Amino acid sequence: MTPLQHPPTLRCLMLLEDTTVIVTESLTKIFPGPQGPSEVLRGISLNIGKGEVFGIIGRSGAGKSTLVRCLNLLERPTSGKVWIGDQEMTALTEAELRRARHSIGMIFQHFNLLSSRTAAENIALPLELIGMPRPEIQARVSELLDLVGLRERAGAYPAALSGGQKQRVGIARALASKPSVLLCDEATSALDPETTKSILSLLKDINRSLGLTIVLITHEMPVVKEIADRVAVLDRGEVVEQGRIFDVFTQPRHAVSRAFVQEVLNRDLPEILLPRLAPPGTREPSTPVIWRITFTGPSANEPILSDLVRHFDLSFNILHGHIDYIQGLPFGTLVVEAHGPVAARDAALATLAQKNLTAEVLGHVADTAAAAA
Incomplete structure (x- = not known):
């Protein structure tokens, strides 16, 4: 017993x-x-x-x-x-x-x-x-x-x-x-x-x-x-x-x-970036998407974005990021715009999950032209 x-x-x-x-x-x-x-x-x-x-x-x-x-x-x-x-x-x-x-x-x-x-x-x-x-x-x-x-x-x-x-x-x-x-x-x-x-x-x-x-x-x-x-x-x-x-x-x-x-650890999207998010249901799935990627432990030291660019032919615009240390271990978040085909983005999300990384889809970009600028 x-x-x-x-x-x-x-x-x-x-x-x-x-x-x-x-x-x-x-x-x-x-x-x-x-x-x-x-x-x-x-x-x-x-x-x-x-x-x-x-x-x-x-x-x-x-x-x-x-x-x-x-x-x-x-x-x-x-x-x-x-x-x-x-x-x-x-x-x-x-x-x-x-x-x-x-x-x-x-x-x-x-x-x-x-x-x-x-x-x-x-x-x-x-x-x-x-x-x-x-x-x-x-x-x-x-x-x-x-x-x-x-x-x-x-x-x-x-x-x-x-x-x-x-x-x-x-x-x-x-x-x-x-x-x-x-x-x-x-x-x-x-x-x-x-x-x-x-x-x-x-x-x-x-x-x-x-x-x-x-x-x-x-x-x-x-x-x-x-x-x-x-x-x-x-x-x-x-x-x-x-x-x-x-x-x-x-x-x-x-x-x-x-x-x-x-x-x-404020993980909210900064107020100045909120206008970049399209209202739910107003954008096509093919428009650029905004992700929040959470890094914990050893994964915080890996070149995650460069790997995704190389393997899936995606491009990223970094909007916001933060890293902290808790009991000596890194913990961080990175908010990015992901540009590329829907299938490639889905495959990239699956890869992040395999690496035990959390990737939240916050929404689609409201104005593609503004995002590109």
């Missing part, structure tokens, strides 16, 4: 014995309200691997912040189970939870620093709370200040720090007790784009150097694209899609996922 064929609870335990570090099973959360109960999470089941950066993305109200707070039981789920490591968090007493949270760091959108404490003192706080000896605290704080690049700001109070520096203090504080899991709740939402990039770079370095599992809650798809290995898309308290970042970006299946991807 394979793990997927076992009952859910046993399956979760088997996965934990492998490389999975966080498991949620049928997680629900219901809040009371003046209009009646509100179900914020609806049966969330996730497996997050050891050393993985896992993104959870959703619009405001999708339930993502509630979900991350259920992982460390700051919010207790209404039903369902949570495992972190080999511990079933939902079965622990409050005293056991306090001990278990030492292995779970958390950083927040608005930093949550104590204004009366310096950067170094903020980092030291969780170590003081667990009774670590002062010399060990000082050594650990010094190490963390170096890790986040703030040694020269150790004595500065939060009011004297920039947003990026405050978040670096927050990251250092979250790492103080050497956790195996780091939960990030909208950690870059209050930062400008340049600072966001530096914080994501720091998190990526921490993930690689410490082997830390990072769960990244965000409503910004560029953040997920920059750092995550896999992503779960939340909508109205449900996971509507999850998978590798490259797969979700290049082949989003759900409307919510497609909307998020569109914000990063």
